[in-house]
Amino acid sequence: xxxxxxxxxxxxxxxxxxxxxxxxxxxxxxxxxxxxxxxxxxxxxxxxxxxxxxxxxxxxxxxxxxxx
Amino acid sequence: xxxxxxxxxxxxxxxxxxxxxxxxxxxxxxxxxxxxxxxxxxxxxxxxxxxxxxxxxxxxxxxxxxxxxxxxxxxxxxxxxxxxxxxxxxxxxxxxxxxxxxxxxxxxxxxxxxxxxxxxxxxxxxxxxxxxxxxxxxxxxxxxxxxxxxxxxxxxxxxxxxxxxxxxxxxxxxxxxxxxxxxxxxxxxxxxxxxxxxxxxxxxxxxxxxxxxxxxxxxxxxxxxxxxxxxxxxxxxxxxxxxxxxxxxxxxxxxxxxxxxxxxxxxxxxxxxxxxxxxxxxxxxxxxxxx
Numbered sequence: 001x002x003x004x005x006x007x008x009x010x011x012x013x014x015x016x017x018x019x020x021x022x023x024x025x026x027x028x029x030x031x032x033x034x035x036x037x038x039x040x041x042x043x044x045x046x047x048x049x050x051x052x053x054x055x056x057x058x059x060x061x062x063x064x065x066x067x068x
Numbered sequence: 069x070x071x072x073x074x075x076x077x078x079x080x081x082x083x084x085x086x087x088x089x090x091x092x093x094x095x096x097x098x099x100x101x102x103x104x105x106x107x108x109x110x111x112x113x114x115x116x117x118x119x120x121x122x123x124x125x126x127x128x129x130x131x132x133x134x135x136x137x138x139x140x141x142x143x144x145x146x147x148x149x150x151x152x153x154x155x156x157x158x159x160x161x162x163x164x165x166x167x168x169x170x171x172x173x174x175x176x177x178x179x180x181x182x183x184x185x186x187x188x189x190x191x192x193x194x195x196x197x198x199x200x201x202x203x204x205x206x207x208x209x210x211x212x213x214x215x216x217x218x219x220x221x222x223x224x225x226x227x228x229x230x231x232x233x234x235x236x237x238x239x240x241x242x243x244x245x246x247x248x249x250x251x252x253x254x255x256x257x258x259x260x261x262x263x264x265x266x267x268x269x270x271x272x273x274x275x276x277x278x279x280x281x282x283x284x285x286x287x288x289x290x291x292x293x294x295x296x297x298x299x300x301x302x303x304x305x306x307x308x309x310x311x312x313x314x315x316x317x318x319x320x321x322x323x324x325x326x327x328x329x330x331x332x333x334x335x336x337x338x339x340x341x342x343x344x345x346x347x348x349x350x351x352x353x354x355x356x357x358x359x
């Protein structure tokens with residue numbers, strides 16, 4: 001867990017760098033999720049790392065639900 | 069240079085910046101010098117900017133200077149290198165200049181200090197900057213231009229041809245001033261302005277120049293660069309050629325940095341623009357006094 005929290009105003013203006021669509025903020029795992037791109041961008045020490053290279057690919061199961 | 073040409077290895081660009089992050093303060097005189105000049109340009113603009121983005125912020129050195137102008141409200145710092153941006157203060161984000169993660173119309177000002185010369189897709193990046201700006205928002209940038217490091221380029225090329233019978237790019241290429249103007253216009257910026265200046269920095273010797281470039285995270289990142297190290301003999305020959313061809317009498321050497329300044333506004337109806345073709349109400353002949 002990061003000790004520093006991400007700036008809420010910054011979260012408001014961030015979109016997925018690939019799809020330019022809104023992101024879902026997962027505060028528990030400190031990730032910004034882009035469903036369309038299938039990526040979870042990490043937030044490290046309050047810094048969103050909006051680099052597709054550094055993002056975690058989302059796995060979808062058969063029901064179409066996103067598994068962690 | 070064609071738009072689709074991939075010149076730079078962006079992973080290498082990032083790696084160079086990551087590596088330089090911890091010690092850049094020892095080598096950042098060029099950043100500081102150009103920062104001062106960029107801030108002067110901002111001070112000439114009779115406007116305040118409530119939300120600003122520092123794109124390619126390195127370790128966030130521009131923040132205090134922007135604050136001191138009293139023109140900027142909140143500032144988001146952004147760099148391709150997480151190691152660089154983690155040293156900046158305030159709201160910050162790591163992002164690739166070629167794939168910006170900002171909602172359209174987010175900023176009143178986007179400022180960029182000596183980072184955009186590492187971008188492959190400058191037209192695409194400028195387009196994304198324009199779209200991240202609010203209407204009537206300002207983009208103000210400084211990047212290195214084509215004359216940069218011409219002495220080093222020349223000396224290393226000669227040494228390589230003489231010693232190895234071939235040539236590979238040792239020094240990254242930089243954009244032309246004229247290209248930059250076209251690109252601003254094509255990206256849809258209103259009132260685009262480009263100007264360039266030459267800064268000549270005197271180094272005790274060429275080796276010190278090379279270590280400073282490394283310290284700033286500015287070493288060659290072209291895709292075509294040789295992945296192996298330069299042969300020591302070739303490098304030494306290149307440095308000797310640098311001294312012989314360009315050196316001063318006291319043994320110091322000059323290095324040229326060309327800085328290209330770009331500015332443009334995101335379009336807004338309040339801005340002056342040319343009239344529509346054929347909309348003239350007065351005849352030119354009347355204005356000239358002959359009918």
